[in-house]
Amino acid sequence: MxxxxxxxxxxxxxxxxxxxxxxxxxxxxxxxxxxxxxxxxxxxxxxxxxxxxxxxxxxxxxxxxxxxxxxxxxxxxxxxxxxxxxxxxxxxxxxxxxxxxxxxxxxxxxxxxxxxxxxxxxxxxxxxxxxxxxxxxxxxxxxxxxxxxxxxxxxxxxxxxxxxxxxxxxxxxxxxxxxxxxxxxxxxxxxxxxxxxxxxxxxxxAGAPAPAPAALNPAAAQHWLLALVGPPGRDLPPGLPDAGDLLRAVDEWTAPATGLYGPGQLRTGLRLLPPDRTRHGGWEVELVLETPDDPPAILPAAAAWDGLGAEVEIGGRRYAHPEHRLLTDLPAMARLYPPLTRLLGQTAPSALPVSEDEVLALLEEGAALLQEAGFPVLLPANLVRQGELRARLRLRPVGEGPGRFGLSELVQVDWELALGGAPVDLRELERLAREKRALIRHAGQWVRVDPQVLAAALRHLRGSGGRLPLGEVLRLAGGGAAAGGAPSGAGTAVEVESVEAEGWVANLLERLREPARIEPVAPPGGLAGTLRPYQRRGLDWLAFLRRYGAGACLADDMGLGKTVQVIALLLHEREEGLTDRPTLLICPVSLVGNWRRELARFAPSLRVLVHHGSGRAAEDGFVAAALAHDVVITTYSLLPRDEAALAAVPWAGIVADEAQNVKNPDTRHAEVLRRLARGAPGLPPPGYRIALTGTPVENRLGDLWSIFAFLNPGLLGSREDFQRAFAVPIERYRDPEAAARLRRLVQPFLLRRVKTDPAVELDLPEKIETTVYTTLTREQAALYEAVVQETLERAERAEGIERHGAVLAGLTRLKQVCNHPAAVTGDGGRLEGRSGKLDRLTEMLDEVVAGGDQALVFTQFPSFAERLRPYLEERLGCPVLALDGSTPQRERDRRIAAFQAGEAPVFLLSLKAGGVGLNLTAASHVFHFDRWWNPAVEDQAADRAHRIGQARRVLVHRLVTAGTLEERIDRLLEEKRALSAEVVASGEAWLGQLSTEELRRLIVLEKE
Structure with missing residues (x-):
């Protein structure tokens, strides 16, 4: 093209x-x-x-x-x-x-x-x-x-x-x-x-005549107007009578809108006077004249009329009398601020009494319109913006130290309020709220307020009773607001300026602001291994938040050892006698065996119960079995089915591994997880909650809210408040202030280190990523064209959710065509020679095997992988292992161990089943046979090989079919990968919203 x-x-x-x-x-x-x-x-x-x-x-x-x-x-x-x-x-x-x-x-x-x-x-x-x-x-x-x-x-x-x-x-x-x-x-x-x-x-x-300003010379104006509707660059006839008057008149007429008054000319403006500065004791607007100086001098219009003559003196300089200016500008100003029409019939207009509603109209809209048109507006400083109700908080602990109720622990709060910058006590606030007025006089100055905001603030202050939960205090300290549980900037009632604290509350806030001051804990003696320095800092951080019952999101990069840091915490709390209750550990089915092995390896002293499979304990025997162990491992899929049994156990804490599984707060397992975190009636709630994930924001910022709704409920406000205050401003408008507020709120509870962080000091071998472009065979190209036409026709005919499904189904089939025609047709014919991508993969794997290396091959189509495995075994002359979501747990463990032991050089994995939680460091090559639409998911999969324990350079190969939608999506993924701070779309759901023309440009085959 x-x-x-x-x-x-x-x-x-x-x-x-x-x-x-x-x-x-x-x-x-x-x-x-x-x-x-x-x-x-x-x-x-x-x-x-x-x-x-x-x-x-x-x-x-x-x-x-x-x-x-x-x-x-x-x-x-x-x-x-x-x-x-x-x-x-x-x-x-x-x-x-x-x-x-x-x-x-x-x-x-x-x-x-x-x-x-x-x-x-x-x-x-x-x-x-x-x-x-x-x-x-x-x-x-x-x-x-x-x-x-x-x-x-x-x-x-x-x-x-x-x-x-x-x-x-x-x-x-x-x-x-x-x-x-x-x-x-x-x-x-x-x-x-x-x-x-x-x-x-x-x-x-298009040649239509325009009305002439009344002040212009009719003959000259006619030539000017005709020139305005004719072709560009048209000059007025030379020697036109009164041409100089016409030029001056046009300049004077357009000056308010352009701000281009002639040198030394005055500008007509408006000044708002509060009741204490007027003779009749009410609000008033007066016309004023402003000089072009910087700063300008001001003369009330009344004074100009009183000194009617050839000139007026303003600021020590003399100007031609502005009578014509005042009378000419007033109609234009009245169109922008209608109350001024009451001055139009006066011969010497100067001032106008206005109602409170008319004052509000000037403040909210009229002033901006007048100033945009070039008419200056002078307002009392405190009325330029709405007066904010701000607070300074003094926090005192209730009791000698934090209890075991987590963020619901109450803290004594003393409020120091200020309205419009002046202190206000609760009694004065009640009086102002009763008056329900938008313009109030407070501490000798006029302040504009929202009566509903004052009422909401008063309700919140009365309802707190001088005490707030610890979670609310942490939210306020992180930049939240005090009314309604909504984050700062969401139209809240009280803006918190500063927070001061005493006792253990001060200790907590100081260390949350400065994590370097968190007290280190001794590595547990029962840990069969040595923690790296950054892992020890992770243990210190987890232990600190556990002490205060706060939730922690450990979001270290894949391969940095989140598992061992949590195991160290489990040993620490038992060796220190902090609990004798079991910890619930929830993970995907594919990681159950991995957790069991890692716990046995690093913490052989811990008693571990796996609650999964058909032989798991029934509800009546589960509680006793759980209490007899230190760690209970279960899966997300079992949460809704076994909620009653899980809720009957007084858990010491809950750990959610691969917490992106609860990124959708509306799913049943996410709802059950939040209920388990609150605890059942009559039982102590879990003392802490930990989320482990390498992608805390996988889909959109709502993922983060969902994870924190489990970790620290209320910290980010309600779901609607979060959308309004953070998700929309950051995702849609890239608002840096909203992003900064969100970072302040979540940073104390979210620890993320990446492999390239100098503080990590991993010394991992290099990871080299390349894109391998392949071409379609004639069979693939013909099939691709047919699927494109079918997809476009279905998208054109369908609507709503049916169209969305049709588009996604078409895109999936196109990706299958790029893999191999048989992946779409399901025919049992030969595989060789029918797919440019498969032929190239086979060639590259042949080189890998010949060089004595091992490789992982990821695909999102397990059914086609079943045909690939015997084909690759025959072509490569070596065993090939495969793993997908249907593989039983025991067999999964056996195949992983066999690959790590070097029994097979190639491992075929489905992206969802093998892309997280596995240690496959025997591989030094990673192939993405087809593309997932989220770069973070692909990076996670590659990190199965590029992680702690890897001693060789890892080569990541992404196979892309040129001229197809794969190549265009590849460009989008590279842009997303470069914008690491932005939200990336996961999966293919966003593609279903494309218009038919956008879809056409995405999927049409480039013939070249």
Whole structure:
């Protein structure tokens, strides 16, 4: 496919958008990283006007700077030129513009598409205005944008920063390339907005007459208005009578909107006066005059009318009397703030009494509209923003030390409140809440409040009774808010400024803020092994949170030994006499054997009971059996079925391994786990909760909330509050403040170390990752095309959940086609020679076996793996092991041990059954036969080999079929892997939401 690039080209009075093609995709962006020096690239093909429905398109040959032999050289390229009005409309929907063509839009066009959307948004908001410019002795009519607001300026700067340098390489057809100065990105973007505003306004008016401002000379205004609706660059006739008056009148008329008052001119503004500053004892707005100085001097309009004459004096300087200015500006101001219409009939308008509702209208909307239009608004400092109710907390322990109730332990709380920056006691807060007024006078100043917020704060303070649970205290200390259990920033009532504490509460808060101050614990004597330094720090951290009954999420990277750190904690609490109750350990079925072996290896003194399988103890005998052991291992799948038996045991603590299994809070096993963590009536609740996971955020931020709802209920607020305060701002808008608040809340309870962390000092061998591109055979290509057509037809016909399922089913079949035709058809024919990917895998495995190495091969299709195993055994001449979710536990353990012992050089594993919890360090090669859509899941699978105990370099091979959806998804995964702080989508569910056209671009086969 050809990639189409484009850019705005300044030319004549306006400009145009020039389109041309680059092949292969991305070559243009890569070639123009710097305009100073370029490597030589292949010749660039030309795009002829093949796009359908292009507005005002014509062929045009432009000079474009091309990289040749390490330098820039001019080349003539024929492409398509679009007039600006047509280009702006065309850029709004690139997907439709390229539908049905063998072309795709490059990054340059995507940036200009965003610019066009902003330009149309500004037009809809009325940010265009007509002006008259004096240029080279002529008067030219034009439309221009009002000066950008801060948010608008930031968006335009972001566009300039994102603009590929290739956009700057086009020389306008009327310029000599040798003398052409390459524009900066900012100049190019500003030029597009300037010329685009003029072109769009003229296109929309299409010759219709516009009303003339009343103050303009009728004859001159008529020429000006005709020039505004005609072609761009139209000058007014030379020698026009009163042309100078016309220019001054237009400048004066547009000055409020542009902020471009002439030098020394006054601006009309508005000032809000509170009741204690007015003669009638009520709220009042007065007209004022503001000088252009910095800072400006202010003169009330009443004083100007009192000194009616040729001039007025403001701030020691004299100005022409502003009578005309006041009378001209007032109607425009009244349109933006309607109460001012009551002044329009006055000959000397100056001040206006206003009601409280009219004051609120000014504060909430009117002031912003007036200032945007260029009319300054002066407000009392405390009314510029809503007054916040803030608190400083003093915490005192209840009793001598923390009990065993975890985060529900009560702490004495003394509140020090401040409203609008001034202290307020509970009695005063009650009085203000009773008045239910939005504008209140407190501590000698006026404050704007939300009566509902005050009422909510009062209810919360009354309800606390001077005591709060420890979990609430930890939430407040981490940046939460005090009302309603919602995190900070979620429209809460009391914002906590600081927290001070005494006794053990202070000890807890200090160490949560500074984990380095956590007291170390001695490694347990019963541990059959030596903890690495970072593992000892992990034990210290787990023991510290266990002491206070707080939940801990140990999220160390795969292979760093989360298992041994938890085993050390289990030994520590028993050797120190901290408990005589059993610990419940929950894990996936595939990891039961692994936990049993690791416990026997590192802690032979611990009594372990496996509660799984048909022979597990019944409910009446389970409690006694559990109490006779130190650790009880069970599985997530058994939680709903055996909830009654599990809830009847007074657990010392609960450990959830691979806690991403409870990322969906609506599943039954997640609900049961939360109930078990609370404890059954009449029994002491578990003293601590631990979640083990290498991917605490696997799917979206909601995963984190679900895990913490088990670990520390209420810490992140309700699910709805979490969505509003954190998930939406971070995932949708990349809000750094929300992300910082969330980090402060969870950081004390989440410990994550990665292999590359210098503090880990693992000294693991290198892991090298490569992508191996394979091609389709003719049989695969024909089958792929057929499945594409079938998928698109079903997606077009179906709706809702049926369409979602149809899309995902089609994508799954396409991935199976990429693996092998037999994976889709189910035929029993030969496998050899029918799949480019399988042939390449066989070749690479042959090299692995010949070199005496071992390999893991991951696939998400266990049924096809059953056919692969005998095929690979025959082709490679060696035994091949296989493992999937249906393999019985005892047989799983046997096959893992056989692979580790070197009895078979190749191990076929399903991604879900073999991608977590296994130690397969005998392998030095990892093959991903087909692609999972989440890079974190693939990384976990690769870390079965790249973990503690691995002594050799690990090579990870990802097999991707070129020209198919696998290659396009591979690009998306690389982007996600690079953005490690962002949320990544797991599985394929997000693909089911694609539009039919988006789906077409994703899955269509590239014939090349």
């Amino acid at each position: 050809l990639t189409v690039h484009g850019s705005y080209v300044p030319h004549g009075p306006g400009g145009f958008v020039f389109l041309w093609a680059m092949d292969p995709e991305g070559e243009a962006d890569a070639a123009w990283r710097s305009l100073a020096a370029h490597p030589a690239v292949a010749p660039v093909p030309v795009l002829y006007p093949v796009l359908r429905g292009l507005p005002f398109a014509n062929t045009l040959t432009c000079v474009v700077w091309m990289p040749r032999r390490g330098t820039l050289a001019p080349a003539r390229v024929t492409g398509v030129a679009l007039s600006l009005p047509g280009a702006a409309q065309w850029l709004l929907d690139l997907d439709r513009a390229f539908q049905g063509t063998a072309l795709r839009p490059g990054r340059s066009l995507q940036v200009w598409s965003t610019a066009a959307k902003l330009l149309l948004e500004l037009l809809a908001r009325g940010r265009f205005l007509p002006v008259l410019r004096a240029e080279a002795g002529c008067l030219t009519a034009a439309w221009r944008l009002a000066p950008p607001e801060p948010a608008e300026a930031a968006r335009r700067a972001a566009l300039a920063a994102a603009l590929p340098d290739v956009c700057r390489a086009i020389v306008p057809p009327d310029r000599q390339y040798r003398a052409y100065r390459i524009p900066t990105p900012e100049e190019l973007v500003d030029g597009f907005f300037t010329a685009g505003a003029d072109a769009l306004a003229r296109d929309l008016l």
